[in-house]
Amino acid sequence: MEVILAILIGVLYAAGIYMILRRSLVKLILGIIILGNGANLLIFLLGRVVKGSPPIIPADSDVFQSVYADPVPQALILTAIVISFGLQSFAIILVKRAYKVVKTDDLDEMNAIDKDS
Amino acid sequence: MTLHEFIFYIVIPILSISMLLILWRFLKGPSIVDRIIALDLIITIGIGFIAGYSILTNRPSFLDVAMILALIAFLGTVAFSYYIQKRNKK
Amino acid sequence: MTDIFVAIFSLSGAIFILFASIGLIRMPDAYLRISVTTKAATLGIGLLLLAATIHFQDFSITTRVFAIILFILLTAPISAHLIGRASYFSGVKLWKHSIMNDLEGKYDKVTQELKSEDVEELKKRKKKEKELIKKKPLK
Amino acid sequence: MLLAILLGFAFSIFLVFTGKFFKGRISILAAGIPLALFVYFAQFIGRISDGEVITQFHSWIPAFGVNLGFTLDGLSLLFSLMITGIGFLVFVYTSAYLKGHKYLDRFYGYLSMFMAAMLGLVLSDNLISLFVFWELTSISSFFLIGFNNTSRESRKSALIALAITGIGGLSLLVGSIFLGSITGTYSIAEMLTMNPEIASNPYYILIVALIFGAAFTKSAQFPFHFWLPGAMKAPTPVSTYLHSATMVKAGIYLLMRLTPVLGDHEFWNTTLIIVGAITMVYSAIHTLFRTDLKGVLAYSTISALGILVFLIGQGTVDALTAAAVFIIVHALYKATLFLITGIIDHQTGTRDTTVLRGLRKVLFPVAIAGFLAALSSAGIPPTIGFIGKELTYESTFHFGNMAILLTGLIVITKILLLYAGFVAGIKPFTGALPERFENTKMPSFLMWLPPVILAVGCLVFGIFPGLIEGSLVKPMVSSMGLDGKDIHLKLFHGFNVILLLSVITIALGTVLYFTLKPTKKLEAWIAKFEKFSPQTIVTNSWAFFFKFSNGWTNLFQNGYLRNYVATIMVFTIALTGYSLFTTANYAVDFNSFSPITFYEAATSLVMLVAIGYTVFTRSRLAAVASMGIIGYAICILFVIYSAPDLAMTQFSIDTLTVILFVLVLYKLPKYLKLSDYKMRIRDGVLSLAFGTIITLLILEVLAEPVNKEVSDYYAANAYILAHGKNVVNVILVDFRGADTMLEISVLAIAAIGVFALLKLRLKKSDQR
Amino acid sequence: MKNRFLSNIILMGIWVALTGEFTFANYIFGFAFSFFTLRMITTGSGNAKYFKILPKVIAFIFFFLYELIKANLQVAYEVMTPHYNMSPGIVKIPLSAKTNVEITLLANMITLTPGTLSLDVSDDRKVLYVHSMYITSREEFIDSIKNGFEKRILEILR
Amino acid sequence: MTQQLVLYPLLLQMFLSIVLMFCWRKISWQRVISIVGSIINVGVSIWLFSYIWENGTQIVLAGNWKPPFGIIFVADTLSATLVLLTAISGLAVSSFSSASVVAARLKFGYFPIFHFLLLGLNGAFLTGDIFNLYVWFEIIIISSFVLITLGGEKAQLEGSVKYFTLNILASMIFLTAIAVLYGLTGSLNMADLALKVAAIENRGLVSITAILFLVAFGIKAAVFPLYFWLPDSYHTPPSAVAAIFGGLLTKVGVYALIRVFTLIFVGDQFIENIILIMAVLTLISGGLGALVKNNLRKVFSYLIICHIGYMIAGLGLFTEVAIAGTIFYLIHDIIVKTNLFMVSGLIFRMRGTNSIRNLGGLYADYPKLSLLIAIPLFSLVGIPPLSGFWPKISLIIAGFQAERWWVVGAIIFASLITLIVIAKVWASVVWKEKKELPVRLNFRYFDKLITIRKAQMIAPMIFLSLVSLYIGFGAEHIQQVSSRVAGELMDNQQYIEAVLGK
Amino acid sequence: MKTIILRTASTYLLPLLLMFSIFILLRGHYSPGGGFVGGLIASIAFVLHAFARGLDNTKELLKIHPGFLMPIGLALAFLAGVTPVLFFDLPFMTGIWYPGQLPVIGSLGSALFFDLGVYLVVVGVTLTIIFTITESA
Ligand code: NA
């Protein structure tokens, strides 16, 4: 299964980059989100995955009695997801505001700054 | 056949197939409403899958995820309807 | 023994879900799709969750699961209602073999108000009323 | 000596803050400084001529080996006296020349800063501190040339001068550092004994070339000479002080100073002779075609500098003696000529040699000074110029097997320079006084006295060469590492070939002066050759370079975000790809992976399809919904692989993001088809390449052994020490709580940002 | 006052059940917590008589479950058989239910039973528009709703 | 008292941010709090620096978990120096902001976010944990996003879209690199990583990870060919923001490069060569860009890029002398670039434009301020003995010793271009006659500001100019610091032992 | 949205969801959940309310601007982290634990206050963002 996940992550990265390379601002943001998902899954997979054993110590004991999933990548991803959320929501609003001010979703049109070199 | 095998070989595959069927509807559309229905349903199936998976792995803590899914999926649908209503307001 | 209950409940839950999914594919218009999926899925999920409570037989888990079921019962129809309504707003057509449509012309396009009577009829009636009022002082 | 240098700097800073209070009286104060310094340095003459070398050492930045080490020997004494002596006269002259000028205080500020820098330069024993002062002279020169800062030409000339001398300065820096690196010291005194080692070092040529770069640019040698005529845009006191008497000689000074360290090597000598020769002849010819007095003087200055380089290149005792004398000669007469040019300009309002005539009638003392300076410049006895010229001919005539050729060149140069000297010093004063100049008034004595003093110097030192022989020339030659015992300066050497050459020079020069009159036509004629001149070549290459810069900058910085991303991706893919394919061992162990179950496959398929749909759909809303499915699939994966906390968070955030999108989207137009087929292919290839690299990288990493030390520690202590059973949560609020603290800060900042982005509207006047 | 107290107790119960810890402290905490929650959200006023209607509620639940399963099977049949047997349409149902809670509950129950879907309530709350899969005649359909769900709901709520 | 000293700058900034958030609309309070807080911060940072100088590297274990298990904060000489410089620049910009940032922006959280940015910078310098570094980076990024968009003008938005995207891209690559590193070693503590990475047998993987870090930090540091976001965005926000960006933001990328490539990924010849090539092209590209631009702030933006090249070159040469040069340059550049962007802000307030073509006459109108402006300008050029000069000695020596002539050539080229560019700027902005521009209605010209605001603008420039003069004339002290830092960096065992004991 | 059904339901969903959110917050140390998800659920409750009954109603209900929750939450989390520094001379973020067990919550310690801070910040952030967007939509 790890191979499939690896391919899936590769696809997420590729899709993210491809969308960032488009001219639409909305696609750009979607691309960033997809790329972020890819990065999160990457951390997850490289921390090695385990099925059906969440890192929660059983109610009746003080330590794990059996195998458990690595909690560190999970904590890292949690942090990363939340941070991405902050950035994404900001980005989405940026799209809105940019559209209102610059009147376009086309990134190629957002070059006025270069005219006054 | 043990319960584990039963869930693994019968219940979860049925759910997985359902998931793929819904995905088909999502892709086909044709209208945005159909996609929203599909999205709503696929999440609902997720709740079912998690219930099945928690039986499969004997880990009740997954049920908490199901709870969150139930709570939040609803909001998504509300938002989409809100959007469609606003969009069609002239 | 419990395993058998679990199996039955989970299997029937899964099957209801499958029905819903097939319904989603097969039904010819959006309203029918909503109609079919809401219930089948709700029932299916309910059964699967019940299977879990039977399996774990733990009070706190049971209450939690019942809370989920309750919540789904509460929200699923509202979702359906919202999507159905939204479909109508976005102009999704009824299946061609539908036999009646009482909703036709009841939504005000501008205010999105929903009248209990036909908007056109209402206008006509109001016109009539106005005419009546106009006529009154003459008498 | 440190104090002497600091005095100048202190005064210039002092002027910045208090200049306003002094107004007119500032000149007296300002001129007092060089005078005091002149007296201070003059008192060392006795000790230096006794062969003493006075050193001073102040630690500055030992970490770099940079110290303020000062050496006062023959060479630096001569330069110090020139700097302070001529400085004094220029300061005095300025007080009248720029009387009442709005920015007189600043002018004095720059001037004294320059003087201090120049003193530091000639006194420094440490190469780096020498460089420091060297750059300060360039910078103060920049400020002085651009003093008339509202004139476009002035600004341009200042920039060109700075650019050229800046190149030289950096060249000096690198040369010094290299020299320091191979000798282990920056002290010139310590390097004196290392000449053979340096000469045999593989980097010798490089170092010498770098030092030459510095000297040639500063001393306006061909082909870097052209900044100097341009620098004549500066007020005349500046031209006098910087561009004839002192700063341009810094390059000469450097060459003289380093002669014992780097000299006596074929490369050194040949290069200097060739460059000096070309410079002196080339610019001497140019003097013929100038009608602006300052232009004539500028080119003759370059020519004189060429002569000096030429002499240093010869490197013999005779040649260096000649150089030493010629420095004095040139300083005296050239300063005089510049100052009188300034007077003429100041009083008549023109410097055009074609109209200036008969001014002796109105500016008699000036005419005397001009006449004496012209004689000295022409090398006519009994001025010191004659001694200088004789020595020059003497050394050149006896220099090796190329002597005849070189002598020919120097004679031609001297003939032309005679012409130049006459044009500048005699022509304006002879003949009938045109009507327009009849009302010309004598300037204040503060203005005419300085050139007269200098001109008298030309005469006095010529008649009594003994005055400078023992006190200045001999110590100077010995400080260049040669034995100066046999030097005897005198006017008459007896009848010999050298005297014959002198006679020829004077005769031909005089003939030239009387036959060739400077005209605009001639000036226009030489201008035709401008397009082959170094200046034009440099200007054109600069234009080309500028165009190239523009192209290069716009090539990368083209304003298109997607091109930026593409460039970054290409870079990343190239490097990682190269590394991956050259070093990876492709040891993927498929047996260690878990088998694929039905639900994993289904979830993966859902995700894959959703990704594809998100990428390719034309509907915005569908793309957002489809992204929701990707998030959902990830959530299910998190459940499958034992991460309930993650699944919860992923799903709730995913939903929230979708909601935000939905709220924002309904105001946006539909997607347009924006990129063409080719672009899509390019981007597709790029992204697939990157995706492939990531996949391969993952497989490589998964084949490596696992280390779970950290997570095992967390697992073991989560409940016992941190009182929690959900290890992920314990990590979040305890083991790695600092991360979480920051994570919520990120959220808060983002929220403020969103709030401001949507609510803040600037007034028109607050915008850029 | 009474209503609030009741809601409070109910919420407390839910809390204790949720946490699964039947300790005194947990009851106190649950009470206190729901007290604050209620205080926070109380803007309008509800009107419910909880204890009288309990038996009716239970009966209603069983009725509902019966309807749910019956109709689900009907839909399943519809979905799984190759031909469509339906005659769908949107029907306007005049409402006897007056309050928001009544209308909402009714609408939701209608939606939850297979084959029917409450689309919307008119702004004057006089009619409910329902989409149904199997309509034979308008009157019959309206009747089935009014005598089925609406009647029972109103019995409970009034 | 000193046990937690390492954290004090962080706690103080966090505290300030929170307090400032509480004073949401009270902008005069915010001004006072920010300035006073920044002064205290300078004090604390000096305390920290002198403590580290006396006692060597200090660590604090957040949560009291022994390394490598918890997050650790490490203050070695480099970190302490950078924290001090951040405090100095921060104080200057805080004062400058109070005067120059319009009230509308201040009412929408300018100051809290400004202090969050400083917090992020300090955190990035002090953390000893690679993932924590990522989080600090995110604090920096999001704060800078908000600051760069605050006001939401057209140019600002266009610039910020690019700034945003490329910085996010960098973060993603950074995260990817961390993932790989964690997958390989199971650790996040940088000292521990140094040990574990050294023990990895598959060097190819290590090399790829290093490249990912290089790209991620390279984007942040604005190195060729990864710098594109910078010239398109730095000229758009208020000058005070540009000042802190110009002074510190790219430097944090440089810091990260230095840290990672002296501690974790050491001795990879391939990477060192890549870094050198990038440095050279950065020097050239930045210089060429500065040469052709006509907007003052764009010129400065390109000069930022250009001068990053010096620091990266030092890192690529990777000798003690070279690293000392890098550190010295870093110290100089932070102060001078901050000052320069404040200068551009001052000029904007004087004339209402930053276009070089339209500027002029400063010399006539503001003779003394012109001289003040001259200090950062010519320090930047490195006219000796001003601050920019000294580090070049180390870099050139290092280049000579390594016989990398092209690196020396690029360093010289960049110096020359800087000289020409600054002289050009001087000639056209300060010298050239004033051009009559249409008067901007309601624009708060410098002359019209009340005295206290004028003072708040000028005082930080004087302050930073004095600091940069000190760096130049007191180069001995700075070089001592730089050499010590270089010594510490070249021997990563020191760091590892300070963190992990042994 | 003008729908009686949603509006009515939201009245009941709000307290229910709020309770859920607290539940999830408090048990985070032992089961999946915690301040972050808890905060999200709480904000979803209010967002839902806002969708159903209009933003003004929800704002009235909240009484303070949701943005104000951010500094409060940050301050709480910061205090939880800084208390050991100020009062115990222990490093930042060191867990301070009340000896013994409490009902529902389990062990009471600074981590809980920290999580509560997270909760408040998340509520503040989410609501600020969504409310602002809705207002300017
Ligand atoms: Na139904």
Ligand code: NA
């Ligand atoms: Na949690």
